[in-house]
Amino acid sequence: MAIHPPSERVWWNLPIARTELIWIIVAFLWGLTMFFMMIYWHGYGKQNLSNEAYRTTPEQFSAKVQAMVEKYKVREEAGIPVVRPPPGSEVYMLARLWQWYPILEFEKNQSYRLHLSSLDLQHGFSLQPVNINLQIHPGYEMVLSVQPDKAGTYGVVCNEYCGLGHHQMVGRIYVLDK
Amino acid sequence: MATASDFRTCPTTGLKVHLPAERLIKANAVAAVVFLAVGGLFGLLVALTRSPWAARLLPADWFYLALTAHGLDVLIVWIIFFEMAVLYFASAVILSSRIAAPRWAWTGFVLMVVGALIVNVAVLQGQSSVMFTSYVPMKAAPHFYLGIILFAVGALIGTFVFFGTLVVAKDEKTYEGSIPLVTFGALTAAIIAVFTIASGAIILIPTLLWSVGIVSYIDPLMYKTVWWAMGHSSQQINVAAHVSVWYAIAAMVFGAKPLSEKVSRMAFLMYILFLQLASAHHMLVEPGVSSTWKIFNTSYAMYLAVLGSMVHGMTVPGSIEAAQRAKGYTKGLFEWLRKAPWSNPAFSGMFLSLLIFGFLGGISGVVMGTEQINLIMHNTLYTPGHFHATVVGGTTLAFMAITYPLINLIFRRELVMKKVAQFQPYVFGLGIIGISLFMMAAGTLGVSRRHWDITFSDAPLAFDYPAAAFLMMGLNGLSAVLAALGGLMFVAVTVGSILFGAKIEGGAPAAKPKAAPAVAQYGSVQHPAIPGTVVLVAIFFISFVLYYFVNWKYLSEVWPLR
Ligand code: HEM
Ligand SMILES: [Cu+2]
Ligand SMILES: [Cu+2]
Numbered sequence: 001m002a003i004h005p006p007s008e009r010v011w012w013n014l015p016i017a018r019t020e021l022i023w024i025i026v027a028f029l030w031g032l033t034m035f036f037m038m039i040y041w042h043g044y045g046k047q048n049l050s051n052e053a054y055r056t057t058p059e060q061f062s063a064k065v066q067a068m069v070e071k072y073k074v075r076e077e078a079g080i081p082v083v084r085p086p087p088g089s090e091v092y093m094l095a096r097l098w099q100w101y102p103i104l105e106f107e108k109n110q111s112y113r114l115h116l117s118s119l120d121l122q123h124g125f126s127l128q129p130v131n132i133n134l135q136i137h138p139g140y141e142m143v144l145s146v147q148p149d150k151a152g153t154y155g156v157v158c159n160e161y162c163g164l165g166h167h168q169m170v171g172r173i174y175v176l177d178k
Numbered sequence: 179m180a181t182a183s184d185f186r187t188c189p190t191t192g193l194k195v196h197l198p199a200e201r202l203i204k205a206n207a208v209a210a211v212v213f214l215a216v217g218g219l220f221g222l223l224v225a226l227t228r229s230p231w232a233a234r235l236l237p238a239d240w241f242y243l244a245l246t247a248h249g250l251d252v253l254i255v256w257i258i259f260f261e262m263a264v265l266y267f268a269s270a271v272i273l274s275s276r277i278a279a280p281r282w283a284w285t286g287f288v289l290m291v292v293g294a295l296i297v298n299v300a301v302l303q304g305q306s307s308v309m310f311t312s313y314v315p316m317k318a319a320p321h322f323y324l325g326i327i328l329f330a331v332g333a334l335i336g337t338f339v340f341f342g343t344l345v346v347a348k349d350e351k352t353y354e355g356s357i358p359l360v361t362f363g364a365l366t367a368a369i370i371a372v373f374t375i376a377s378g379a380i381i382l383i384p385t386l387l388w389s390v391g392i393v394s395y396i397d398p399l400m401y402k403t404v405w406w407a408m409g410h411s412s413q414q415i416n417v418a419a420h421v422s423v424w425y426a427i428a429a430m431v432f433g434a435k436p437l438s439e440k441v442s443r444m445a446f447l448m449y450i451l452f453l454q455l456a457s458a459h460h461m462l463v464e465p466g467v468s469s470t471w472k473i474f475n476t477s478y479a480m481y482l483a484v485l486g487s488m489v490h491g492m493t494v495p496g497s498i499e500a501a502q503r504a505k506g507y508t509k510g511l512f513e514w515l516r517k518a519p520w521s522n523p524a525f526s527g528m529f530l531s532l533l534i535f536g537f538l539g540g541i542s543g544v545v546m547g548t549e550q551i552n553l554i555m556h557n558t559l560y561t562p563g564h565f566h567a568t569v570v571g572g573t574t575l576a577f578m579a580i581t582y583p584l585i586n587l588i589f590r591r592e593l594v595m596k597k598v599a600q601f602q603p604y605v606f607g608l609g610i611i612g613i614s615l616f617m618m619a620a621g622t623l624g625v626s627r628r629h630w631d632i633t634f635s636d637a638p639l640a641f642d643y644p645a646a647a648f649l650m651m652g653l654n655g656l657s658a659v660l661a662a663l664g665g666l667m668f669v670a671v672t673v674g675s676i677l678f679g680a681k682i683e684g685g686a687p688a689a690k691p692k693a694a695p696a697v698a699q700y701g702s703v704q705h706p707a708i709p710g711t712v713v714l715v716a717i718f719f720i721s722f723v724l725y726y727f728v729n730w731k732y733l734s735e736v737w738p739l740r
Contacts, residue, residue: 001358001429001433001434001435002358002359002360002425002426002428002429002434002435002436002442002497003191003272003358003359003360003425003426003429003430004358004429005353005354005355005356005357005358006355006356006358006359006439007435008439009354009355009356011356011439011440012439012440014438014439014440016438016440016441017437017438019492019496019707019708019711019712020437020438020441020489020492020493020496023488023489023492023715024441024485024489026719027484027485027488027489027719028485030481030719030722030723031477031481031482031484031485034477034481034544034548034726035473035477035481037548037730038473038476038477038548038549038550039473041549041550041730042469045550045730045733045734046734046738046739047550047553047733047734047736047737047738047739048469048550048739048740049463049469049550049553049739049740050740051465051466051467051468051469052466053465053466054466077639078638078639079638080638080639099638103639116465120315121313121315121316122313122315122316122398124556124557124626126557126558126624126626127737128624128641128643129623129624129643129644130736130737131554131558131622131623131624131736132553132554132736132737132739133463133553133554133555133556133557133558134463134553134556135463135464135465135556135557136465137398137399137464137465138315138398139397139398139399140398140399140465140466141465142465142466144739144740145739145740146737146738146739147737147738147739148737149737149738155639155641157624157626157629157634157641158626159556159557159558159626159627159628159629160313160557160628161242161309161628161629162316163316164238164239164242166242166628166629166630167238167629167630167631167632167634167636167637168631168634168636168637168638169637170634170637170638170639170640170641171639172639172641
């Protein structure tokens with residue numbers, strides 16, 4: 001029994017049953033498959049993180065955000081500027097207690113370099129309803145290329161707990177047909 | 179030196195039980211159950227507050243406070259106290275040895291109690307609603323970190339008492355040959371515990387100093403990497419411990435022998451060898467972590483720790499099937515399972531734990547831990563959905579299951595309310611299946627974890643989750659009530675039995691299970707056929723493969739990004 005010492009003193013020499021051996025081999029090959037699947041997706045899949053990131057400070061990052069807002073602001077909503085940067089450009093969004101700033105306006109099927117960082121605590125960038133989720137750290141500027149493929153109004157929910165106003169922290173991204 | 183009067187002989191198992199060890203097991207198990215009750219209550223309140231039909235049961239500040247307390251009291255305090263009991267049982271009792279250094283063990287116990295109380299006070303004071311992960315730069319009161327550190331030091335002492343007991347048993351030759359499989363499993367858990375607690379110290383001691391102003395800055399990304407070296411490996415402790423419990427129950431209820439000692443022990447060893455040192459699957463969508471690092475560290479190239487669990491997933495039911503078939507339940511594929519003692523909560527709890535851990539927890543964990551798929555799940559409710567299947571459906575339910583025989587063997591009491599005990603694993607198990615599935619479903623629909631109000635009614639900008647998400651949250655609340663009822667039944671039976679159960683003296687309360695004939699004899703190779711288990715494993719494997727690729731399909735539908 002499993003609560004007694006093995007009945008055979010030299011248990012390590014006992015042969016392994018065929019069913020067990022087959023399962024070990026199958027499970028091992030499945031593990032390899034899953035490993036190669038991740039690598040395969042880097043080559044052929046369309047959803048991969050670049051992992052491009054830079055050290056930054058709240059001052060540096062908010063200066064970049066502000067510069068973009070001044071250049072491309074088109075209107076305001078609920079006191080937050082709505083910004084429409086040209087396709088292909090560098091786009092910035094910051095997280096702070098408890099706001100995503102500013103609101104962005106993209107064109108469908110165009111690519112943008114989106115820079116994300118936090119000015120205070122960690123926040124979670126949760127783009128809904130597409131359900132893309134990224135962790136945003138203070139001091140780190142994360143850069144990724146996004147290419148929205150459906151027009152619509154998207155919410156940016158904060159999904160890392162960041163204090164009492166966490167559940168009020170919602171941002172917005174518009175994707176226009178053109 | 180222990181004297182003979184420090185021992186009693188267990189009438190059921192014939193094991194020599196060292197009385198100081200027995201007292202330590204009792205104390206740790208009781209403390210565990212108390213914190214499970216407290217933590218479970220917080221969990222229920224959280225789940226209700228998140229369901230549309232009891233929304234705002236707790237105000238926002240209390241919600242985040244309760245969620246912090248829930249995570250700490252159940253994930254850390256309940257589980258680790260119980261694991262101490264398991265370690266002492268698997269060493270002193272199973273090896274019929276005296277426990278090494280009982281004074282130290284009590285010191286550890288006291289530190290753990292004091293630490294747990296300090297953390298709870300800190301959280302209830304309201305300045306430490308930082309969640310059990312306490313990600314910097316969010317800051318808790320200093321005694322929040324202090325409490326966790328004291329608790330961990332206590333657990334470390336207990337772990338060394340376990341190692342010491344193994345040495346004592348070997349020196350005093352209380353057993354022959356190799357240590358039993360269950361003890362071996364506990365040993366792997368204890369080895370991982372040392373690594374875990376070391377990582378915890380490396381990160382929490384500086385954080386404590388930071389919270390009092392001695393250290394000025396802690397990098398949030400570094401914090402998370404090291405914190406999860408503790409947080410993730412402690413989950414591997416839980417798995418090693420509850421798999422040992424599965425084997426122990428299979429042995430106690432069926433007299434089951436492992437199909438192959440070699441295979442089962444190798445599978446445990448894999449947990450140590452392929453422990454994810456840097457716990458990469460918590461870092462898949464963080465800024466600036468390279469893909470090579472993520473892929474290598476999530477899988478160590480071939481998912482060998484997962485392989486270990488998949489092996490146990492076959493050998494545990496396989497050993498039960500073999501034992502049952504040897505007893506004559508040989509009809510068809512599943513007579514052995516149909517005729518199993520489903521009204522014995524030790525068995526039903528253990529088997530449900532096996533199913534929930536494998537089918538719900540295991541599969542969802544591997545899928546979520548895939549580098550790119552994590553993008554569509556990270557920090558959504560999918561995550562708590564997954565780990566309630568592992569750490570509640572798997573670990574907690576297994577620990578509940580073994581508590582029933584421990585009440586007979588260690589507390590030497592008959593169970594009270596036997597009918598309640600009989601249904602408890604089903605009620606609790608069903609509730610947990612519910613909360614796991616509904617939280618996972620809500621997460622798939624994008625619902626955030628750790629979130630008080632998914633209607634965003636106070637937010638300046640609006641966003642609407644789909645109606646189905648609210649349905650899932652409502653069903654999650656109902657399942658939580660069921661789970662809480664199952665938890666209450668467990669607490670009622672255990673506390674009732676310890677206080678009021680009929681004392682068991684001398685005479686054997688339950689028939690000693692006849693050891694099943696040896697499964698693999700050297701020379702005359704006699705491997706029993708286990709066709710039922712093969713079918714179960716095949717169903718598992720097909721579900722795994724299908725679900726894995728379905729999620730790649732989901733991923734391929736979101737915005738292209740690089
Ligand atoms: C009556 C039983 C239980 C119920 C109804 C329950 C319910 C919940 C709910 C609704 C959440 C919140 C999810 C969120 O909003 O992010 C949660 C979080 C959690 N639960 Fe449970 N739970 C139960 C038992 C347990 C047990 C026994 C454990 C551990 C062994 C556990 C571990 C956790 C952890 C670690 C968290 C995460 C806390 C955090 O995000 O900081 N739960 N639970
Ligand atoms: Cu936030
Ligand atoms: Cu937040």
